[in-house]
């Protein structure tokens with residue numbers, strides 16, 4: 001059985017066809033322009049491909065409340081051409097299929113939980129540290145939405161004593177995204193993150209912020225495992241720094257077999273940056289099963 | 292139909308009999324001594340009362356993992372007589388009934404979600420600010436456990452610029468419980484919280500810490516409503532201070548109809564301090580239904 005998968009990002013759209021085992025059979029990527037340019041290309045791609053359902057993991061904020069009049073919309077995004085845009089509705093008009101819809105990072109959480117590094121545990125979170133910072137939460141066999149969906153890239157942190165940088169988030173002087181996203185590293189140090197590999201202070205400060213946020217997530221959500229993905233996390237030296245800072249900050253308060261085995265508790269994404277698009281395949285499958 | 296309800300606290304045990312509508316028909320309270328003194332009294336109370344099931348909301352940490360060998364135990368509590376104590380097992384030996392088991396504060400969250408201030412919303416959190424600080428999370432018709440259960444009374448916060456107090460948590464210099472529990476107020480100001488009603492600075496600092504924690508919970512769990520209970524929250528002047536600080540810290544980032552209506556988003560507990568024991572009645576009911 002074939003499923004369509006669409007990872008809708010602010011800069012590019014990844015379109016793929018997969019099967020029920022999460023295998024990606026074909027994949028293309030197109031730039032995200034305006035809806036009137038980009039949506040017809042998306043529709044054209046999936047038309048005639050005999051997919052049983054489509055799964056979309058989208059940038060946000062988005063409306064996930066099936067009872068809402070604006071369900072399936074991208075809502076208050078700063079990308080103005082897409083603000084208050086009925087993404088699911090406009091696609092469904094031309095592709096009358098079951099369409100699963102969630103945040104991009106919930107998609108990644110689902111991809112790893114279905115086929116990747118968290119498939120053996122009941123609950124997990126996926127955090128992407130890239131251009132933005134986002135978290136997806138998988139628990140009780142589904143994804144956490146609540147009132148909106150987690151926006152935990154913006155949790156507030158204490159500043160590192162040596163960090164005088166004011167952050168890049170227009171809303172918060174001291175949130176995770178503002179202090180630890182790829183663009184924040186670049187602005188603080190005047191170089192791209194990838195070119196700062198050998199500067200230990202960069203990664204000490206980065207790990208300090210990520211670890212603080214993880215401690216909050218652990219105490220609040222109590223996940224069985226934490227996955228870190230996104231461009232910045234390709235700097236693998238971050239993992240031991242983050243693990244030891246989390247242990248230090250928790251200070252023995254949460255005693256579980258998982259926390260005692262940090263190497264397997266805080267782990268890198270394991271699906272070769274396909275976790276998002278594979279999660280969209282699973283979103284499609286789940287939507288079909290619920291119909 | 293009758294249900295037994297047991298709120299197991301570190302200083303006292305509340306024992307009650309209720310019906311399927313959450314009505315409490317009788318209730319007693321006994322001090323929490325050692326298990327060998329207290330457990331026989333608990334068993335004696337429920338024996339012969341013709342209850343169909345028992346619900347227990349317990350102090351913790353506790354083991355909620357039904358697949359674990361220590362399911363139903365109180366685990367690493369500093370109350371040493373109760374550490375590694377098989378609470379559910381020892382009661383079940385004498386009362387062979389379905390026994391629902393959860394944290395005390397998940398019990399309160401469930402009580403409010405079933406019969407109280409959050410019964411009209413899909414997800415909610417309940418925070419108690421008393422001798423300790425704890426949170427319970429209700430979502431998708433059940434309570435959040437994850438790896439252990441939320442321990443979000445210990446989330447880490449930024450210190451208020453005017454607060455030189457070192458906190459009362461032995462684990463964390465700057466966690467919510469350490470900086471905002473009843474005992475922390477008493478130690479910081481040298482007087483009981485209830486006798487500090489007219490000292491505005493006390494409540495400004497208190498609201499500053501509670502609001503920071505709520506912002507973290509909102510961004511991470513995205514609850515439809517937040518309930519604040521426990522002894523300290525009897526200081527009603529805290530509510531407007533907390534609401535305006537939450538609004539200030541979020542700074543327009545999360546835009547939902549709920550957040551735009553703070554008066555109905557952050558609310559006091561509404562069951563006259565019976566939310567915990569009523570939640571235990573519901574824990575009993577749910578356990579019976581799942582058998």
Ligand SMILES: Nc1ncnc2c1ncn2[C@@H]1O[C@H](COP(=O)(O)OP(=O)(O)O)[C@@H](O)[C@H]1O
Pocket residue numbers: 009128129130131132181182183192193194229230231232233234235
């Ligand atoms: N190998 C790397 N090391 C450090 N930073 C990287 C690396 N690759 C990408 N980045 C940073 O990650 C950000 C892009 O994140 P990415 O997850 O790739 O995409 P996006 O978040 O836009 O979907 C950029 O700020 C970039 O500088």
Ligand SMILES: Nc1ncnc2c1ncn2[C@@H]1O[C@H](COP(=O)(O)OP(=O)(O)O)[C@@H](O)[C@H]1O
Pocket residue numbers: 300419420421422423472473474483484485520521522523524525526
């Ligand atoms: N009316 C009140 N105003 C302020 N603080 C109070 C009030 N009543 C109780 N407290 C404080 O709350 C704490 C007790 O919390 P409570 O929720 O009543 O019990 P517990 O947390 O032990 O179950 C004490 O530190 C006490 O000083």
Ligand SMILES: [Zn+2]
Pocket residue numbers: 153154169170171172175176177178
């Ligand atoms: Zn922010």
Ligand SMILES: [Zn+2]
Pocket residue numbers: 444445460461462463466467468469
């Ligand atoms: Zn603490």
